[in-house]
Amino acid sequence: MQTKNIIVALTMIFIISLAAKAESLTVCVPDFEPWGMTVQGKVQGIMLDHVVSILNEVKIKGVADFANYPRMIQRLRDGDCEIGVFSRYEKNADAVEFIEHVYDLQVVVVTPKDVVIENYETFHDLKRIPSIGFPLGGDGFFVKLFNDPKIVKSMVPTQQHGVMMLANGRLGAFVGIEKTIQYEIKKNNFEMKINFPGLKVDKLEIWLQVSKKSKKAMALVPQLRKAAKDLKKNGTYESVINQWVSARP
Known part of the structure; x- marks a missing residue:
């Protein structure tokens, strides 16, 4: 002892x-x-x-x-x-x-200003949402959507890239952290281009x-x-x- x-x-x-x-x-x-x-x-x-x-x-x-x-x-x-x-x-x-x-941290899905996500099935409407962006390393942001075989998934380098691509019409929707997206929208004056805060889907x-x-x-x-x-x-x-x-x- x-x-x-x-x-x-x-x-x-x-x-x-x-x-x-x-x-x-x-x-x-x-x-x-x-x-x-x-x-x-x-x-x-x-x-x-x-x-x-x-x-x-x-x-x-x-x-x-x-x-x-x-x-x-x-x-x-x-x-x-x-x-x-x-x-x-x-x-x-x-x-x-x-x-x-x-x-x-709140995870959200944002879309162009003229697109509203009414329910989960909206993600399957390829005419309205032809592709959905996820940042690299963001596979845990919205797992159900990330693994959904009915969507067209596009991996982007960063959340900054995702917001920029969405504003420029290169994505139909983007999944990211609410505060990050808010920061990027304000930084780039995208208030009239992106439907924010979008749909709240998950928390990290x-x-x-x-x-x-x-x-x-x-x-x-x-x-x-x-x-x-x-x-x-x-x-x-x-x-x-x-x-x-x-x-x-």
Whole structure:
């Protein structure tokens, strides 16, 4: 019993030591506006602001790591970046620690201004909706529609591309995150071209996550969880999102 207590004590000392040395963590920032972007070489965006707000609570500096979404998820798995806020995918549970649910994002289907989605069968009307766009990595946005063999599905590089293609008549509908689409419509003055907010179809759970390969991040999990909960209660996440989406780029 005494030996066991010594081992436990040494383990706790090791964890505390790691936490003390964790002066900074690498923040995973995906390349899609307004969640992540570069402006004059500087990484900015909602996701970075959210994670930095959490890290500030535990007095840890955040250093941005920037890449496209699929690559960023892989970098989190590999430990090349250490912490981020992303959708929760159970297939990543072997490599990623899901710390805390921080907020939900609404998924919508938007169409050209003159097309209204009356019910699900509208998606099968190829005269009105000849093709439906999904962003790469967006196969979980509206699974029923994504897997529907009766639609013509078009994969686009990003949500920005999807909104642009819809406004230019190259898509009959587009599936994406409501706040992202709202931001892009406002940025490009597409208010008269796109029927927004469209049809609300699903929600994505966004979780604070760390790479299991990062000893520094894993040692800070209890503190990070508490900070994430506190910021959820005081409305920080919603406030940051609204500031970015309401401000004209």
